[in-house]
Each structure stands twice: as structure tokens, then as C-alpha cells.
Amino acid sequence: xxxxxxxxxxxxxxxxxxxxxxxxxxxxxxxxxxxxxxxxxxxxxxxxxxxxxxxxxxxxxxxxxxxxxxxxxxxxxxxxxxxxxxxxxxxxxxxxxxxxxxxxxxxxxxxxxxxxxxxxxxxxxxxxxxxxxxxxxxxxxxxxxxxxxxxxxxxxxxxxxxxxxxxxxxxxxxxxxxxxxxxxxxxxxxxxxxxxxxxxxxxxxxxxxxxxxxxxxxxxx
Amino acid sequence: xxxxxxxxxxxxxxxxxxxxxxxxxxxxxxxxxxxxxxxxxxxxxxxxxxxxxxxxxxxxxxxxxxxxxxxxxxxxxxxxxxxxxxxxxxxxxxxxxxxxxxxxxxxxxxxxxxxxxxxxxxxxxxxxxxxxxxxxxxxxxxxxxxxxxxxxxxxxxxxxxxxxxxxxxxxxxxxxxxxxxxxxxxxxxxxxxxxxxxxxxxxxxxxxxxxxxxxxxxxxxxxxxxxxxxxxxxxxxxxxxxxxxxxxxxxxxxxxxxxxxxxxxxxxxxxxxxxxxxxxxxxxxxxxxxxxxxxxxxxxxxxxxxxxxxxxxxxxx
Numbered sequence: 001x002x003x004x005x006x007x008x009x010x011x012x013x014x015x016x017x018x019x020x021x022x023x024x025x026x027x028x029x030x031x032x033x034x035x036x037x038x039x040x041x042x043x044x045x046x047x048x049x050x051x052x053x054x055x056x057x058x059x060x061x062x063x064x065x066x067x068x069x070x071x072x073x074x075x076x077x078x079x080x081x082x083x084x085x086x087x088x089x090x091x092x093x094x095x096x097x098x099x100x101x102x103x104x105x106x107x108x109x110x111x112x113x114x115x116x117x118x119x120x121x122x123x124x125x126x127x128x129x130x131x132x133x134x135x136x137x138x139x140x141x142x143x144x145x146x147x148x149x150x151x152x153x154x155x156x157x158x159x160x161x162x163x164x165x166x167x168x169x170x171x172x173x174x175x176x177x178x179x180x181x182x183x184x185x186x187x188x189x190x191x192x193x194x195x196x197x198x199x200x201x202x203x204x205x206x207x208x209x210x211x212x213x214x215x216x217x218x219x220x221x
Numbered sequence: 222x223x224x225x226x227x228x229x230x231x232x233x234x235x236x237x238x239x240x241x242x243x244x245x246x247x248x249x250x251x252x253x254x255x256x257x258x259x260x261x262x263x264x265x266x267x268x269x270x271x272x273x274x275x276x277x278x279x280x281x282x283x284x285x286x287x288x289x290x291x292x293x294x295x296x297x298x299x300x301x302x303x304x305x306x307x308x309x310x311x312x313x314x315x316x317x318x319x320x321x322x323x324x325x326x327x328x329x330x331x332x333x334x335x336x337x338x339x340x341x342x343x344x345x346x347x348x349x350x351x352x353x354x355x356x357x358x359x360x361x362x363x364x365x366x367x368x369x370x371x372x373x374x375x376x377x378x379x380x381x382x383x384x385x386x387x388x389x390x391x392x393x394x395x396x397x398x399x400x401x402x403x404x405x406x407x408x409x410x411x412x413x414x415x416x417x418x419x420x421x422x423x424x425x426x427x428x429x430x431x432x433x434x435x436x437x438x439x440x441x442x443x444x445x446x447x448x449x450x451x452x453x454x455x456x457x458x459x460x461x462x463x464x465x466x467x468x469x470x471x472x473x474x475x476x477x478x479x480x481x482x483x484x485x486x487x488x489x490x491x492x493x494x495x496x497x498x499x500x501x502x503x504x505x506x507x508x509x510x511x512x513x514x515x516x517x518x519x520x521x522x523x524x525x526x527x528x529x530x531x532x533x534x535x536x537x538x
Contacts, residue, residue: 063526070523099526106528108469111476153473153529175474 006221008034009047011077011093013068018054018090021198026051029201030214039071048221049086050077052093054146054196064107064149065095074100086130086217087190091147094182094192103185103192104163105154110147111175117146119206122181122195123169129184130220131191132165134212140169141209143195145181150194152176152183166193222246222301232258233271233418238304243404245304246295249275253418255437257349264436269297270447271416274454276300278383278415280508281459284536285382287375289411290402305402305410308364311342311350312372314380315396319421322396331428337380339373344400371409372401379411387422390453392431395421417450458507463516465534467525468499503537 008026012019019036026034037044044050057068068074074096081087081102089097097103110116119142124135135141151174154160166182174194182193197210224237224246232254237246249268254261272294279291290302315322318332322340341358342350358364364372376399387394397420400413413419417432424431431450435443469475478496485493502524504516516534525532 062524066523066526098528106526108473108529109476111474113476113480155470155472155528175476 006032006048006218007046008032008049008051009037009044010034010051010053011037011039011073012053013039013055013057013071013096015057015059016053016055016092018092018196018198021196022051022053022090025198025201025211025214029211030218032218037073039068039073042072042076044076044080044085047080047085049088049217050080052077052087052089052096053198054091054093057092057096060092060149063095063099064092065097065099068092068096069100078102081185081190084187084189086221088131088213088217089190089192090196090198091145091150091194094194095149097190097192102190103183104160105152105177105180105183107149107194108151108153108175109149110151110173112173115146115148116150116173117144118173119144119200120171120173120181120195121169122166124165125167126165126184129165129188129191129216131184131213131216133219134216141212142200142207143197143210144199145173145195146199147174147194150174150176150181152178152180152194165191166195222295224248224299233268234414239301243304244292245302247272247300247302247414249298249300249414253433253436253443255433257346260437262436264443264447266444267418267447270451271414271418272298272300273451274416275414277454277459278386279411281386282379282382282411284459284461284508285378287379287382287411288408302412303404303410305404305412307344307400307402307412308368308372309344310353310358310363310372310401311344312376312399312401313340313342313396314338314376314399315340316380316384317393317395319395331423337377339376368403368409375401375409375411383415383420386457387420388425389457390450391425392450392453393423393425395423397421417447422450461506461508462537463504463506463534464537465502465504465516465520465524465532466499467502467520467530467532468497470529470531471497473529 010019010022023034026032095107098106122141124132124139127133127135127137157178160183163183164180165184167179168181172179184191197213200207200209201211222239226238227235228238229236233250235248239246249272251263251265251268253264276294279289282289290305292301295301315338318328319330323330341353343353358369359366384394401409402412403409422431423429431446435446475497477498482496520532
């Protein structure tokens with residue numbers, strides 16, 4: 001990468017399980033500085049982008065993300081986001097961001113009632129965000145999903161009309177309203193998505209589309 | 222809720238109207254009187270103590286199913302209550318011999334009674350609240366037979382509950398005074414206050430007073446006694462169970478409900494039209510006074526996700 005160095009912080013909750021994949025992609029593939037942040041810590045010094053990775057924080061008890069949002073680190077994450085820092089929530093991280101009210105809407109159970117783990121096609125709806133600048137608008141990409149609660153819901157779709165960044169393309173796997181797979185906040189610095197970009201960041205894994213999300217972040221900063 | 226107009230001022234309380242016709246505010250005063258007003262004094266902190274003690278006891282009684290006029294405590298001295306018309310009867314219930322009973326019948330103070338004794342007095346300051354019996358009440362039309370029976374049952378049940386409660390406060394409930402009222406529907410409510418002004422409370426297993434007798438008999442430590450009872454009462458947890466039902470909003474497809482519906486139909490239960498699945502949470506709670514909104518808050522902050530879920534809850538027991 002011919003760009004400056006971007007420091008990533010990966011938040012680890014009890015039950016998080018995609019933290020190391022993200023760490024690997026950022027450090028070993030992107031060659032960017034990265035460190036884990038335990039959910040009880042509050043030191044975000046020097047961090048440019050916070051990653052809330054996937055997993056099953058607190059066993060997904062009560063609702064996915066419902067308990068993690070009260071972890072001590074989340075007040076720092078909120079502050080960080082309010083100051084304009086970049087925050088990306090992947091899968092469970094997306095669920096935590098909606099529970100915390102940092103992103104609108106909620107993620108309910110898949111309409112199939114099954115855990116879904118497979119590749120899906122997605123359409124890029126907005127490439128004018130710090131997370132998607134490496135894509136073209138309308139581009140179809142492939143990324144894996146792996147979740148039980150990805151059924152995006154909001155009472156009024158108009159509230160997120162301009163915030164949809166990613167949609168499921170072709171087939172809607174989980175019943176998400178308006179095929180929503182990823183949304184950004186109004187300010188454009190907090191992004192949540194159900195697909196796992198860290199799982200498709202190397203050719204050997206079948207797709208490198210995920211890497212382009214991390215590259216977009218690096219490029220934007 | 223604001224006080225609108227002073228309706229009545231008694232020895233220990235003031236009653237105000239509010240903007241809502243069916244609600245009054247009772248303000249607890251520090252003034253204490255005894256012997257029909259012959260003895261009078263200000264006891265600092267008494268109003269507050271009595272308001273807090275009464276509130277907690279009314280909360281407990283509500284949980285236990287005793288209808289009472291208490292709605293909520295508004296401040297340290299002010300209590301919001303249902304406006305009821307008070308029967309002109311004082312009900313006294315005794316578990317041990319003390320006060321006028323000891324004098325009238327020449328009995329030893331502290332003697333245990335085989336069963337609780339109910340006495341009635343006619344509320345009249347000029348007549349000095351003379352004792353009356355059930356026939357008087359019915360013959361004078363102070364209450365109907367049904368009303369009187371309800372009052373008696375409620376008195377005995379309240380007594381049972383409070384004997385146990387005060388035991389947990391390490392206090393013997395020797396006797397107490399009740400007033401009852403009825404609302405516009407004719408429903409009967411326990412009213413007034415329940416405090417060291419209306420109860421004789423002795424340190425458990427002794428005859429040491431923790432009530433107004435300290436003032437009546439100049440035993441000293443009057444202010445401390447009210448505070449002590451208040452502290453003991455506050456510190457007793459009142460366990461209660463809140464049952465919370467959380468469901469997806471009706472506008473959201475309930476996949477789980479649909480699967481269950483299909484299963485029922487395939488078993489031949491063709492009459493089932495719709496199934497909505499939900500979550501049931503039961504919370505054992507120490508019910509502190511003034512905080513019925515807490516469960517509401519719990520639901521909003523954590524238990525339900527307001528974007529996609531509705532909740533309802535109730536106290537159960």
C-alpha cells in the first residue's frame with residue numbers, strides 16, 4: 001500500500017470470535033498497525049479505526065449485542081464516534097452498534113430460523129463512504145455471511161433511505177427489510193454490515209472483496 | 222402532581238385536593254398530639270418518617286392484595302392517594318393488651334391475647350371518639366353490613382401481614398388503628414396512615430416502646446424512635462415478582478410463531494389461526510417505595526429492543 005499507516009483497534013468482548021481473523025487481515029495482509037482492546041479497557045489512544053468484530057458476545061443472551069453494548073469500552077466507542085472516528089461493526093459488531101443506538105434499526109432472527117453460513121452476493125449502493133471507496137456503485141460483490149440474527153428491521157424505511165451501503169443481491173437470505181445488508185450513520189463514520197469482509201480477504205479463501213473494505217478505510221485516513 | 226386547595230387539616234396531617242378529582246395529596250406534619258390534643262409538640266422528622274413508613278407499608282399491602290388509598294410518594298412528606306370518603310369509624314385491632322384496654326379491663330400491659338381483638342370507635346372530636354359496637358355501626362348507618370364485613374376482613378388480614386412484617390423489623394405489633402374509606406364506585410380502601418402514630422410497636426419480646434407512647438408517656442428519645450422505626454422499615458426488602466412478556470411487534474413477521482402454527486395445524490389443530498412467540502422473564506425484585514417506573518426503565522434500556530419488540534409487565538404473586 002502506498003498510503004499512510006492507519007492504526008486499528010479491535011474490540012474483544014467475551015464471546016467474540018472473529019477478532020483474530022480481523023487482526024490477521026489488518027496486520028499480515030494490509031501491513032497496518034493493529035491491537036486488541038479488551039472490552040473492560042478504555043484506552044483508545046492512537047486508534048484511527050475501531051473494529052467491532054463478529055462472534056457471540058455474552059453468548060448472544062437476551063438479544064444479540066444487547067449486553068455487549070453496556071460493556072465499559074462502549075462508552076469510549078460512542079465518544080470516539082461522536083468525535084468523528086471511524087467505527088466498523090461486522091456481524092455481531094453490527095448488532096451491537098444497533099443495540100447501542102449508534103446505527104438505526106435492529107437485527108432480528110433470520111426468517112428461516114436457521115443459522116446461515118455461506119457466500120452471498122451483495123450490491124454496493126454507496127461508494128462515497130470511508131468504508132467502500134474501493135468499490136464502484138452498483139458493483140456486485142461476494143462475501144460470506146454467518147449469522148442467526150441478520151434480519152434487518154426498522155419501523156420506517158424512510159429513516160435509512162440514504163444510509164444503505166450494502167444490499168443482498170439476487171436472493172435475500174435472512175428476510176432483511178429492503179435487502180439491507182449494511183448501513184452507515186448520517187455522519188458517515190459508523191458502518192455496520194452482516195457479511196464478514198475479514199473472511200474473504202485472500203484469494204485462497206475464494207474472494208478478496210472483503211479486503212477492499214479494509215483498503216477503503218486505510219485509503220480514507 | 223401539585224397541591225391545589227387545603228381540604229382538611231388534622232393533628233398530624235393536611236389533605237389537599239389536586240387537579241384530578243380522584244386524587245388527594247396528604248402532607249405529613251411534625252406536630253404530635255396526645256390525650257385529645259391536651260398535649261402537643263413538634264417532633265422534628267416525624268412527618269417524614271411517618272410518610273416513608275406508611276408508603277412502604279402501603280406498597281407491601283398492595284402487593285399482598287389489600288386495597289388501600291396509596292398511589293405513590295411524591296416527596297419526603299407528601300403522599301399521593303386516591304380520594305375516598307372516610308367512614309366515621311376508627312378500627313382498632315389488638316394483639317396484646319396495652320393502652321385503654323389495659324385500663325378499662327384492668328389487665329396487665331403486655332398480656333398476649335388468644336386472638337386479635339377488634340374495637341370500633343365513632344370518629345367525633347367533641348365526643349372524644351367513643352367506643353361503639355357493630356350494632357351501633359349498622360343501626361346508625363355508619364356502614365352497611367357488607368361494608369362492615371369487608372372492613373373487618375381487611376383489618377384482620379392487614380394485621381396478619383403486618384405482624385409478620387414488623388417481626389422482620391424486630392418489632393412486636395401490639396395494636397394499631399385503621400381508617401377506611403370508599404371511592405365513588407363503592408369500593409373500600411384502607412386509608413389514613415400506618416406509622417408509629419397509629420401503631421403500638423415494641424422491641425421484639427420486650428415492652429420497650431418505639432412509637433408515640435414515647436411522647437405520650439414522656440419516655441424521651443421521641444425523635445430517635447421515629448427515625449429508628451423508619452430505618453428498620455426501609456431496610457426490609459419486600460420481594461416481589463415482576464413478569465415481563467416481550468414479543469415482536471405485530472407488524473413484524475414472527476417466523477417462530479409461523480413454524481409453531483404449521484406444526485399445530487399438521488397435528489390437526491386446524492382451529493389455530495395465528496401464533497406469536499415471545500419471551501417471558503420473571504424478575505424477583507426488592508420493591509423499594511416510589512419506584513414502580515423501574516421495571517419500565519429496565520424494559521426500555523435492556524430487556525426489550527424498542528425497535529422491534531413490544532413488552533408488557535405485571536407484578537405477580
